[in-house]
Amino acid sequence: LKIAYKELDINEIENFQKDILNEIIRLDSEKLVLDFTDVENVDLCFLQTLISIKKYCDNSHINLIIENINSNTLKQYINVFNLNQTLGITND
Amino acid sequence: MTEEMQLFLEDMDEQLSIMEATLLDIQDIPLEDIDKEMINKVFRAMHTMKGNAGIFGYKTIVSFAHVAENLLDEIRNGKIELTQDMINLFLQVKDESKTIINLCTNNKKLDEEQEKHYNYLLNRLSDFLPLDTQNSDSTVQLIENTTNIQSNDQLVSYIIDLKLKKDFYKSGMDVLSIIKYLELIGNLKNIKLLDDEIPTIEDIDPLNAYMKFIIEYETSEPINEITEAFEFVREDIELDIFEAAVEKDIEESFLVFKKAKQTKQNFTDTNNEPAANNTSAKNLSLRVGSIKVDKLINQISEMVIANAKIMQYAKETQDSDFEETVIVMSEMLEEVRNGIMDIRMVQVGDSFSKLRRIVTDIAKRTGKEIKFEIVGGETELDKTVIEKLSDPLVHMLRNAVDHGIETPDIRVKNGKNSKGTVTLKAYPEAGTIVIKIIDDGKGIDKDIIFNKAVEKNLIEKDANLSDSEIYNLLFLPGFSTANEVTDISGRGVGMDVVKKNIEDLRGTVFIESTLKKGTTFTIRLPLTLAIIDGFLVQVADSKYIIPLDNIRECVELTSDSKNQLKNNGYITLRTDILPILDVAEFFKIEKMDTKRENIVVVKYGTSQVGLRVDELIGEFQTVIKPLGEIFENIAGISGGTILGNGEIAFILDIQRLIEYKIKNKESKNGK
Numbered sequence: 092l093k094i095a096y097k098e099l100d101i102n103e104i105e106n107f108q109k110d111i112l113n114e115i116i117r118l119d120s121e122k123l124v125l126d127f128t129d130v131e132n133v134d135l136c137f138l139q140t141l142i143s144i145k146k147y148c149d150n151s152h153i154n155l156i157i158e159n160i161n162s163n164t165l166k167q168y169i170n171v172f173n174l175n176q177t178l179g180i181t182n183d
Numbered sequence: 184m185t186e187e188m189q190l191f192l193e194d195m196d197e198q199l200s201i202m203e204a205t206l207l208d209i210q211d212i213p214l215e216d217i218d219k220e221m222i223n224k225v226f227r228a229m230h231t232m233k234g235n236a237g238i239f240g241y242k243t244i245v246s247f248a249h250v251a252e253n254l255l256d257e258i259r260n261g262k263i264e265l266t267q268d269m270i271n272l273f274l275q276v277k278d279e280s281k282t283i284i285n286l287c288t289n290n291k292k293l294d295e296e297q298e299k300h301y302n303y304l305l306n307r308l309s310d311f312l313p314l315d316t317q318n319s320d321s322t323v324q325l326i327e328n329t330t331n332i333q334s335n336d337q338l339v340s341y342i343i344d345l346k347l348k349k350d351f352y353k354s355g356m357d358v359l360s361i362i363k364y365l366e367l368i369g370n371l372k373n374i375k376l377l378d379d380e381i382p383t384i385e386d387i388d389p390l391n392a393y394m395k396f397i398i399e400y401e402t403s404e405p406i407n408e409i410t411e412a413f414e415f416v417r418e419d420i421e422l423d424i425f426e427a428a429v430e431k432d433i434e435e436s437f438l439v440f441k442k443a444k445q446t447k448q449n450f451t452d453t454n455n456e457p458a459a460n461n462t463s464a465k466n467l468s469l470r471v472g473s474i475k476v477d478k479l480i481n482q483i484s485e486m487v488i489a490n491a492k493i494m495q496y497a498k499e500t501q502d503s504d505f506e507e508t509v510i511v512m513s514e515m516l517e518e519v520r521n522g523i524m525d526i527r528m529v530q531v532g533d534s535f536s537k538l539r540r541i542v543t544d545i546a547k548r549t550g551k552e553i554k555f556e557i558v559g560g561e562t563e564l565d566k567t568v569i570e571k572l573s574d575p576l577v578h579m580l581r582n583a584v585d586h587g588i589e590t591p592d593i594r595v596k597n598g599k600n601s602k603g604t605v606t607l608k609a610y611p612e613a614g615t616i617v618i619k620i621i622d623d624g625k626g627i628d629k630d631i632i633f634n635k636a637v638e639k640n641l642i643e644k645d646a647n648l649s650d651s652e653i654y655n656l657l658f659l660p661g662f663s664t665a666n667e668v669t670d671i672s673g674r675g676v677g678m679d680v681v682k683k684n685i686e687d688l689r690g691t692v693f694i695e696s697t698l699k700k701g702t703t704f705t706i707r708l709p710l711t712l713a714i715i716d717g718f719l720v721q722v723a724d725s726k727y728i729i730p731l732d733n734i735r736e737c738v739e740l741t742s743d744s745k746n747q748l749k750n751n752g753y754i755t756l757r758t759d760i761l762p763i764l765d766v767a768e769f770f771k772i773e774k775m776d777t778k779r780e781n782i783v784v785v786k787y788g789t790s791q792v793g794l795r796v797d798e799l800i801g802e803f804q805t806v807i808k809p810l811g812e813i814f815e816n817i818a819g820i821s822g823g824t825i826l827g828n829g830e831i832a833f834i835l836d837i838q839r840l841i842e843y844k845i846k847n848k849e850s851k852n853g854k
Contacts, residue, residue: 101352101353101390104389104390105389105390107389108384108387108389111384112384112385115384115385134352134357135351135352135357135358135359135392135394136352136389136390136392139381139387139389139392139393139394140384140387140389142376142378142381143381143382143383143384143387143389144383144384146378146381146382146383146384147383147384147385150383164359167359168359171359171362171374172374172375172376172396173374173375173376174376177376177378
């Protein structure tokens with residue numbers, strides 16, 4: 092799923108949640124790929140949602156793959172809070 | 184600019200103002216009489232600035248404020264004695280802080296010259312500090328990349344337990360900003376995000392916060408410095424900070440922390456007196472961006488217009504229940520409107536205090552001794568008006584100090600106190616706010632102005648001008664009587680701009696002066712610029728609004744009065760002579776035969792005139808709409824408004840109408 096939001100913050104988070112839930116419903120493999128190429132800015136509220144997606148995926152044995160993180164803020168969150176392992180991020 | 188940034192700048196500005204005003208107070212009293220609370224006040228302002236800058240990651244400001252704060256701390260603890268030199272230095276620190284804030288918030292770096300000055304001030308601050316307090320973060324050089332405390336044998340380890348409350352995200356703040364601030368004053372050893380309470384995506388309410396953090400941290404700063412990092416989010420977090428056991432793994436520390444909770448050191452329990460005071464003060468008020476308030480005022484204005492339409496419709500339907508409901512709604516709307524307008528009203532004192540520095544600086548530069556007094560600082564005025572008034576006031580005060588007040592030797596020679604007085608006074612009067620700039624200097628020589636005006640071909644040599652007309656020449660573009668052009672004033676540029684700025688605010692400026700005694704500039708301003716209580720009248724087939732604050736009373740024009748008016752141009756109201764201005768005649772409107780005519784007695788300042796109108800319609804909440812370039816210069820009209828039926832009514836410019844009538848009367852009397 093290519094995330095189509097430039098800003099993923101408190102204003103868009105509910106829409107993002109809906110998009111993800113829809114995606115999960117129509118998911119026909121055991122792999123959920125989130126492509127963040129277009130996402131420029133995120134906030135802590137989004138980070139929390141991302142963790143909650145990961146939790147769901149772990150519980151449902153879905154492999155969550157996070158791709159193309161360009162947002163500096165998201166990179167900062169991942170580094171500062173040591174989230175590589177939590178979110179299963181293995182490459183840069 | 185983001186709302187957070189705007190709030191940051193407003194808060195920084197407020198702290199700088201407090202700092203400056205307090206330092207100027209301190210400067211005015213003998214050093215031995217200085218109250219410790221005054222030093223505390225400056226310290227608190229500097230401390231808050233440091234905290235705010237840290238939250239936004241402005242390391243240059245933090246570094247600078249930190250050294251200044253250290254010195255202030257030493258002074259307030261009685262370890263260092265305050266000197267006049269230090270007060271001057273702190274005033275320079277305040278100025279420099281403003282410069283740095285402007286640069287930082289515009290993503291600019293200090294240029295070579297600014298950097299030199301910055302380092303010079305840092306050096307001077309450090310020179311006053313004892314060697315043992317000149318720690319690594321007071322190093323006398325510009326710290327560009329990091330201010331982390333790298334080595335200090337006094338480092339203490341802490342565990343910070345941070346839980347976000349449900350509404351944390353709505354506060355607009357971010358934990359990253361707090362982390363950045365903590366990095367400035369200490370070392371982050373480890374951060375653990377605890378996600379056990381975060382539900383999975385199908386169950387989560389994404390607007391609610393569920394996150395917790397355990398931060399392992401070490402710093403040489405006291406615990407209250409750590410709590411300061413959380414100042415902006417106090418309402419939205421649960422926070423515990425406790426001293427960690429030495430060299431423990433974070434998981435282990437976490438367990439220790441759980442046990443230690445019984446004897447927790449909550450941040451409100453710390454001996455951080457300034458921060459505690461600050462918090463209680465902050466709880467009493469709510470900082471809201473002025474853009475939000477402006478938007479609200481615009482919306483209310485549109486509601487007022489819509490309400491007028493409903494009111495009109497209610498009258499036409501002749502349904503008494505409906506009409507009554509609309510009346511109740513109108514009253515409530517008026518209350519809401521007044522409440523909103525009240526939010527915009529701010530005390531002039533804060534703004535006036537900023538001008539004190541200008542007076543003090545110019546006095547120093549010109550070798551004059553000046554006592555600057557502020558009277559009526561609690562008077563309230565619309566924030567926009569105050570902001571726009573700042574430049575004219577600066578100009579007039581500069582003139583008062585530079586040209587008005589004499590040097591001490593001349594004052595003594597003239598039998599005056601060597602110290603001149605400049606007073607800035609504000610008070611409400613007849614629906615307006617009056618601001619006076621009064622000096623007890625040499626006064627304005629009318630002959631010099633007159634001759635200069637003749638010399639500049641502005642008036643004829645034999646022109647017969649009243650005192651006020653002569654003083655008004657000072658407001659002509661390029662007019663200056665100063666023989667010597669200084670870098671402070673005397674270029675003739677400014678007084679015309681002063682007048683224009685004040686007139687743009689629908690205000691007036693007036694000069695009174697007595698040679699050798701002093702000069703008074705009187706500025707009269709409307710209370711607000713957006714909505715006024717008006718009184719709707721009809722003249723022939725046109726409707727006009729008279730600002731209610733200007734109205735003294737309404738009387739019927741009796742046949743006796745009509746005769747008197749016809750013969751003399753005035754009527755006798757009780758025992759007073761009342762000049763009458765016929766609105767129809769003034770606007771050259773064809774008069775209609777009406778059974779009954781009325782006089783609306785209006786007042787502006789100390790002058791009073793009766794306006795002859797046909798019908799008195801009643802009170803009307805008036806949203807002032809600008810007339811646009813084509814109509815803005817129509818004499819006697821200050822704006823327009825939209826009535827309930829969509830008609831446009833002009834708002835009468837009472838000040839100009841009164842001036843016109845008085846001038847007209849004087850010229851008829853041969854003056």
